[in-house]
Amino acid sequence: MDVAYDNPMDPGYDSFNLDDLSVAAAGVTFALPSLVAGVERNAAGQPVKYITQPFTMTLNGDAEGGEAGEALIQGLSLLNYEGLTLKGESYATYDPDKDVVTYEAKKNFFELVDGAKFSFGGKIEGYSAYTKEIGSSFNIADMADGAEPDPEAMMSAMGKLTFHNLEFSIADDSLLNRAFNAAATANGQDPEEMKSQIAMGLAMAPMMVGDTGIDMALVTEATTALGSFVSEGGTLTIKLAPSTPLSVATMMENPDPTAFTKDSLGFTATHK
Incomplete structure (x- = not known):
């Protein structure tokens, strides 16, 4: 995983598979049946393509299951939802020589079903230069104590x-x-x-x-x-x-x- 820190464009894996994730607590249920992602590399081992296959996840609440579930149900009811179904997909190519990342709109989306x-x-x-500078502008220990990110450093990163x-x-x-x-x-x-x-x-x-x-x-x-x-x-x-x-x-x-x-x-x- 060290390569992910040396090169922010490298997630540190070639493939990622997650099956049947389900979390239930205090009346809130989250489910992600499957999440499959992959990275394609060039001959030098540099990432040149990132793909997250279409996925679906759900979020539901049970008012009788706990305070969190009750709060979720109340929040969803404001928008006349009983639960949420979310879908997504992503696809991007990367040119490491030019530090250019390209996203295809048809394959990069996040959808709230019936929303x-x-x-x-x-x-x-x-993008890589931006990501590196953004990373260096955050002091995780200070932020854990309530510090805000340095706005000047963030603007400097945007300038990349x-x-x-x-x-x-x-x-x-x-x-x-x-x-x-x-x-x-x-x-x-x-x-x-x-x-x-x-x-x-x-x-x-x-x-x-x-x-x-x-x-x-x-x-x-x-x-x-x-x-x-x-x-x-x-x-x-x-x-x-x-x-x-x-x-x-x-x-x-x-x-x-x-x-x-x-x-x-x-x-x-x-x-x-």
Whole structure:
């Protein structure tokens, strides 16, 4: 396992198999029937591909089984759930010479069944350097005593990253309605009225940008897609595909928002 500490991109194993994990305590039951993950390596033994096969896990509570179970049931009931079923999968390739990791959005997701599916994709450079610096910025002993991570060290680590492209999507399958129903009930409002208020606020956002220098086209596209998603559900997808890879260090050195337009970032926000 020492190799995992020397190279943060190396998990220290070639394959990982977990079968029939089940935990029951104080009225809470967690089950993970199977988890299979693997790492493919090049001729030099360096990791070049990471795969976690599709998996499913469940979380359920029993109010009569203990305080934790009762609390879980109460929490889930706010969103009108009796239990949770979660699914996921991940797939990534890595170029050790360029320190570039690439995720495929279709194969990288986390899903709350009868809730929403969250997918992520992208091509990120400097990931190993970022991970090393993040690791060195955390003092585990100090954090155990309540210390916070050094924000300057974390910003320095972020400066190691360069984004070639990014994609994030949320496919709603009842989670929005559940959340609005819960929030509206807590505030004595009608869920549809609350949705309308938020959508109206988003529609006004471009006017609030004013003279800040933030690209109006970017804000308009983002808020239009987000407003439609809030009102109608469906799938919200946000993408970045800059013509020139986006260096976080450069962004921190030049935080002028006028330098980052919809076109220069290759920004798109869509709702379907």
